[in-house]
Amino acid sequence: SGSGSGSGSGWDDGGADPGDVALLLLSGGTTGLPKLIPRTHDDYAYNARACAQVCALDSETVYLAVLPIGFNFTFACPGVLGTLMAGGTVVVAPDPSPQTAFALVERERVTLTSLTPPLVPHWTDEAASGSWGLGSLTLVQVGGARLPEDQARTLGPALGVTVQQVFGMAEGLINLTRLDDPEDLVCATQGRPVSPDDEVLVVDSDGRPVPDGTPGELLTRGPYTLRGYYRAEEHNRTAFTPDGYYRSGDVVRRLPTGHLVVVGRIKDQINRGGEKIAAVEVEEQLLTHPAITAAALVGVPDERWGERSVAFVVCAGAAPGAREVAAHLKERGLAGYKTPDEIVRVPGLPLTAVGKVDKAALAQELLRR
Structure with missing residues (x-):
């Protein structure tokens, strides 16, 4: 590396300021x-x-x-x-x-x-x-x-x-x-x-x-x-x-x-008939079911409720049915309106480049169905 603009190397230190x-x-x-x-x-x-x-x-x-x-x-x-x-x-x-x-x-x-x-x-x-x-x-x-x-x-x-x-x-x-x-x-x-x-x-x-x-x-x-x-x-x-x-x-x-x-996130909330559902709360409760290894909750437009909730789940072995999931969440103390309206089993959740669940991709997948 050169020692400055006069070194003949073509390198110019540029005088960067710490606040730049x-x-x-x-x-x-x-x-x-x-x-x-x-x-x-x-x-x-x-x-x-x-x-x-x-x-x-x-x-x-x-x-x-x-x-x-x-x-x-x-x-x-x-x-x-x-x-x-x-x-x-x-x-x-x-x-x-x-x-x-x-x-x-x-x-x-x-x-x-x-x-x-x-x-x-x-x-x-x-x-x-x-x-x-x-x-x-x-x-x-x-x-x-x-x-x-x-x-x-x-x-x-x-x-x-x-x-x-x-x-x-x-x-x-x-x-x-x-x-x-x-x-x-x-x-x-x-x-x-x-x-x-x-x-x-x-x-x-x-x-x-x-x-x-x-x-x-x-x-x-x-x-x-x-x-x-x-x-x-x-x-x-x-x-x-x-x-x-x-x-x-x-x-x-x-x-x-x-x-x-x-x-x-403020934007990661589902407004179901005026009731606000924090996705992370439902996801954490879904993960307490022994068959569910990963979960993501997304909201999709709904004529009756404004938005309804869809849970994408990854399962080890047989997937639990919707009634079994609802009973499990009720037993965990989750309010009834927070129970997912639909359960979709997937082999894996899509991730962004930095390892976060890509909920935009999941929502797009639902809209394509």
Whole structure:
């Protein structure tokens, strides 16, 4: 590399300022059109460094990237950047299958990796075979979507690791459970903000703060959260409050400890005859049925109800009938109007490039039928 524009190499350092845009990330886009998120050199470096400190990374850390590195979670929470900033080593897996990953854990003495919830059952099942040497692995992060509590409780013992839930957004705010959090907080919450300077408000539909424990929209501002989407002036007028809080679109409950419990997305709600159904709540209850290994609830237009709910389920063995599912959900205490109007068995759920369930694809599939 050249030492400057006068070196004869053709290299020009360019004089970048720490506050300049370093990269443009894409918003998730699972419920709408993705937008460009400008992240600056200083805010993104802080993002990675703060996460690395919470995760106690050092020069002995070996991070296994099983999800795409272009995913904010894999890149900087603490991910690749945080590991390299701590002087550690990064190993890149060609695919996220447990067979591939476990072989790399054995060979490279991996200490840390990051998963999305759809991968967790496959990893715990493969670990149960007992033929892998996973002793070096100490911390497994799970993020990108809410991890069902029962899966959170089985993952740690299955892999012999500490589990860390991560709830973040490419727009900025990152929440992590702490390494010394009690099990109930690790398994039942999605963490608390990584920075003491992160500001969080949970508000009702009129923008008024709600008490702890009450669901509301998450608003945030802080040292590494964006101030506006790239070239999106019209969208920015509604995406931010007048005093600069970013409207995340996430519905959460905040505990007195500061930990957040993700209830769902505002847009991931089904309005059935005026009753609001949070998809994530129904999905978690469906997963408690012993035959159901994966589930996704989507809303489709309906003349009578406005919207009706359709549950796509992946099953191990024989699929339960609609009546059996309804009885199971009733036994679990789910309100009757939240019971799916239709159950569709599928061999697998479509995923986006970063491992989230692609509900837009499922909705399109229903409309094509």
